[in-house]
Amino acid sequence: MDTACGKEYECMLRITEEILLLILDTEQGNIRVSLPAHTRDIVIAGAVLMDLAMEDRIDTDLQQLILVNPIPLGDDFLDPTLADIANATDTHDTAYWIARTAERGEQIRQRAINRLAARGILETEGHGPVFFSRLVSRIRRYPSVDGTDMEDVHVRIMRVLFSQDIPDPRDALIVSLAASCGVFDSLLSGEERAQVRDRIDQVARLDLIGRTVAAALRQHTPSARSRKSARPHQQIPCVAGWPIAGHAFAMSRDLRIFLTRQYQRHGPIFRIKAFNRRFIVLAGPEANVFVTKAEHVHLRSNELWRDFDAATGSGRTVMSMDGPEHMRMRKVQAAGYSSKVIQNRLDDVIDITRRAIDTWPMDQAMSGFPALQRIVAEQIGLLLTSLSPQPYINDLTVFLETLLKIQVVHQWPKLMMHWPRFRQARRRVMELYAALLVAHQPENRRHRHSDFIDDLLELHRTDPQFLPETDLPVAFLGSYFAGLDTSASVCAFMLHVLLKHPELLARMTAEVDALFDRGTPTAQGLSELDVTHRIALETLRMYPIIPGLTRTVSNSFEFGGYLVPAGAQVIIGNTVAHHLPACFPHPERFDIDRYQRGRAEHRKPGAFAPFGVGRHRCLGSGFAEVQIAVTMATIVRETELVLERPHRPIDIKQMPLPHPAASFKIRQVRRRRASGTV
Template sequence: MDVARDLAELPLPPSTGGLPWLGDSLAFGRDPMAYLVEKYREYGPVFEVSLPGEPVVVLAGVEANRFANKEGKALFASRSTYLELVRELGSDLNMIVLEGEQHELFRRAGRVGYSKGALNRSVGEAVAILRRELSEVANGQRVDAFVFLQRAVSLQLGVVATQTPADEVVDDLVVFMRTLMLVYLAGLWPKAVTRMPRFRRVKARALAFAKEIVDGHRDNPPTTDSYESVEGEDGRARDLIDDFLDAHAKDPESMPMDAVYAAALGPFLAGQDTVAGTTAFMLHAVLTRPQLLERARAEADALFAAGTPSAKQLQGAKVLRGIVAETLRRFPVAPLLTRRAAETFEFAGHRVEAGRKVFIAQTLTHFLSEHFDAPLDFEVERGRAAGGTLAPFGVGPHTCPGAGLGERLAMLDLAVLLHTTDFELPRRGEKLRMRTLPPAPKDFMLRMRPRRP
């Protein structure tokens, strides 16, 4: 059989057409997932959309999720999509652009440090950081919930993932990461922004902070192989950075030092927007549903009744756990994956040619009624999802390694917010508006005050 000839005889994905000059950009920009669901219903699991720069092939539905999980390692490449972004971190080597054995090396190095267990050691510190940040704004002033949480989560990640306070550089980290997203992922800002003096200053401070993190770990190695707390002022547990340094010591060619420095910024790049966005969506869902607020607040109060809860106690909070699970379904902060076709392949009877830009819309299934009853409703008690239909953290070999950590930190932060703070939504009944990148509530303004006993 001539496989190449057989592929060549297959039709290309159908094009949605779109508007003259503008293509699909206006409708896609207003609500990307709603637009993709509409086109999925019209064209099926593979179609082409016209967006600024170049047309993109979209793979969607449970068929696409299963296909990406099975064939993703061979057929989809992320290097060309993310390489320019990664280079701003000071290295060409990073988990999100690597494939094969080197990708596995980086993934193994981050496996424990990015796991949900990484929060066990730092629950108390994470709670203290959020309480401190709340004390600065819980005086009745109007606060953008996402912006507030973005800063707080960045500070928490410094301690949780790297045991390094980020207070002096947190604002630079937020600007640095936001610029990278808007320039290299969204394409909404021109690359010229990265040559401007302000960006160069924040980049220099971010890279210096990464070096400070790594050098501090190298000069002060862990006193135990445990990732849990260590008694005594001189003791230090292991964390993510120690594992990357060990990988460097064992194979400095595959894990050079510049890659370790870049990895030190990984938790901020991957977590500050996603955890903040998820927590803001959860807070909006709870505050706009009085009965759910009552249940969630009662559970948060019970968690803190005897002091700071343990990670195990947090995991047992059924209402809060249901809220985070439904938020990740209804408001996924990583709604699709951007890849390149590594080679020409067939999907759903169509030919996707090598080099084509591809969106794997892995969360589109979240919004299909054949998989979830009333998919646009927010229902905390939904049953277990069928295989391939729930994918908030991606599909294939590049599934988010910090998914468990991010989910648990968002859950902890919601519990702290509900236990300590009273909220007032200045414009009651206003429809939730969405930021596109990063996905988060837009102009979700709150007045916060210390909660009265």
């Protein structure tokens, strides 16, 4: 049996990692669409067994799989399978262990992705899209743990297939595994497959491990699992509603509560309507898991934002893009929205917050949400666009909220586009756009670090067809739009929670003071604010700012036992899980201990999705998490606030996104630190 174990093998990538890289679609940022989920899991399971064989932990033939060495490898995606084999009381064949390991396919995949990201081979947005790192995509080589590098598996395997060179035994293994699972059906065109079919068969026969595992893979037929036929969409439970209006009023009062109640009555899929608009709702943790895995195949967002784009003069925006063009735009914008941007400038964020607090009146009621909007907008402006938006904040708010209410949530008639205040706001917003253009002329950017606007202008310069001049205004202003109604809302809700729960405020104040007493906070110090972090998480759970997502079905699919047809409008109730006892026991309680290691309720699959799910998940979520933490920590450090009406429940305006109403008022009773001091 060919092996490549020992120190040399430890310096290389696992076959499991390389097969994952081979089936990665670098344009879509996910496993290739043409490779079904069950096939992907089988591929990964076969690779795990190959890795164990390469490490001399198992031996295989067609009849049985034999344990050779039970000692763990210290590998978090190989050792669980090794332990299963070692603890088994009966001997099983390879097909059995492939089926058993395939049940952990998603877990293994995510662990492998995390490891590849840590080695600088992949870049990932948490559990979202995955791409080659910039370096790897350029040189097509992988950095290795011993300082050497490896040639990209795609390049190696294509060379094996399209030449007559004797392949490396490791590459023969990968070819054998890929061929047995139909991977080349995804990688090669029909003409190319015909050209190399004999070569694939020849190489696949070179290695005993590959032949044995491949034979076992061919025996394993996951389709044999019994599945009930999906019922037609007409049989999806229909929620009773008012004549004509349907559920429009209940949805506008509180979409999250409405969807949660219907989930508890009807399950994860049901039908609703709002006047002449009909929706199929996918809700709960089941929906979040499904959308995370399959949105890129079955759902698109273009229809939701089409009218918004037209009203702004844009051909398309990152919100309305789908598929490869959406992933390309996200990659361009990812650097500007990265958490590193704000982590590297914590002193500026703190200074902006302090200067804003300096303007707050003493012992006088003020509206809390607008005050926090101004702070958040200034932070976003200076960090992402290098320009203060303060003179334009009210105009940005009017412009965005009016467009969303008219063109996206359809709360206002289109006649409101002629409202004089909106037209004035539009002119002012375009003034801000013009100012951003001037500020980012090359002569004004010397000796400055590249920011979000610079990245967009570079894309426009290099590919004006992909990002034309007509699309620049909304692209430029997108960061303001995102922060004004998201980060600011979370900060406002979090402030309300702290002032309603003095015991939590005291705990947070103690850890914040300890941090600031050591000097200007660093990213490492900020990460140690455990209580602050858990208060923020629980605020996001109880007061989500993205209660639902609207999509159009591009390709029909089965969900919850029903067929959801192409062309249907769906609402994804991504935050329904936040208020289900099965996910968060006693969900009505504000309990920050949910996030401690022993409980970690938010780690359950599909349980926690405050920033949305799927390919359109909030791109700036990492930036926002740091922004919320440092802003609230600075406020707690600097000033003592009270609620103007402490016994009154918070009023929440639901449109266009949930945020505290004007009745949320706070009063500054004293400054804890003199202005200008740490």
